[in-house]
Amino acid sequence: MATVFMFPGQGSQALGMGAELFERYPDLVAEADTILGYSMKELCLVNPDDKLNRTDYTQPALYTVNVLSFLAKVEDEEIRPDFVIGHSLGEYDALYAAGAFDFATGLKLVQKRGALMSAATGGGMAAILGMDGDAVATALAELGAGSIDVANFNTPRQTVISGLKVEIETFAPQLKEKGASRVVILPVSGAFHSRYMKPAAEEFEAFLAGFSFSSLKVPCIANCSAEPYTDESIALNLVRQIYSSVRWIDTVKGLRAQGADTFVEVGPGTVLSGLARQIT
Secondary structure, X not given: OEEEEEEOOOXXXXXXXXXXXXXXXXXXXXXXXXXXXXXXXXXXXXXXXXXXXXXXXXXXXXXXXXXXXXXXXXXXXXXXXXEEEEOOOHHHHHHHHHOOOOHHHHHHHHHHHHXXXXXXXXXXXXXXXXXXXXXXXXXXXXXXXXXXXXXXXXEOOEEEEEEEHHHHHHHHHHHHHHOOOEEEEOOOOOOOOOHHHHHHHHHHHHHHOOOOOOOOOOOEXXXXXXXEOOOOOHHHHHHHHHHOOEOHHHHHHHHHHOOEEEEEEOOOOOHHHHHHHHOO
């Protein structure tokens, strides 16, 4: 019997998120405003110029709301997770919950990550429904689309691919002929979690050199390997995560094999709860 806290990533942001939390944790909200140079409360509740859906704003906002949601859940329900995981950006909240760094450090890392990913252009992503990741990879090879990577192994019937925008738009629709029930081109400008993010990852690695991390108090499973973080692998995994696949199926299955039976989504939305139910 074990409880897993899951922290959502980009795509779970929504207008009004965090509304009940900003007044509850004024010191952390003020700290966020100082670091970022804008009002977190205004961003989430008013969403001026639709900034909440811009990667460089989305990621700090989600990180902050996820942290506040975690603090509130621990205080209100007096439960502690046995494991923590986060989907893409959410992994930073998982590491915060595990004790790897304090709120401000995590926010600075996420701010830089969001800026680097926002600057990545010319890329695209698509969600492929009705096919698992291995089937998608095989189909892409058969189509001659070896330059497209599998970005997210989300569930056995939901896979996300990533690559150059023109190739995603050309090849993704052809996956319907290979067994996909539906193909959805995602509204992103970068080829996230693919080989095309390696230049951003290298820049992020240089940025990380200025930080140190604390020992983990709770096991945290890495997106890029579906294996537990070690105290020594924190920086390495955060760099790898930018250009590596999110191995969500293996992560959830591995935790179930270790006795995890309760998966609690911490943050806005219910996306991860749905994915966990579909992974058996």
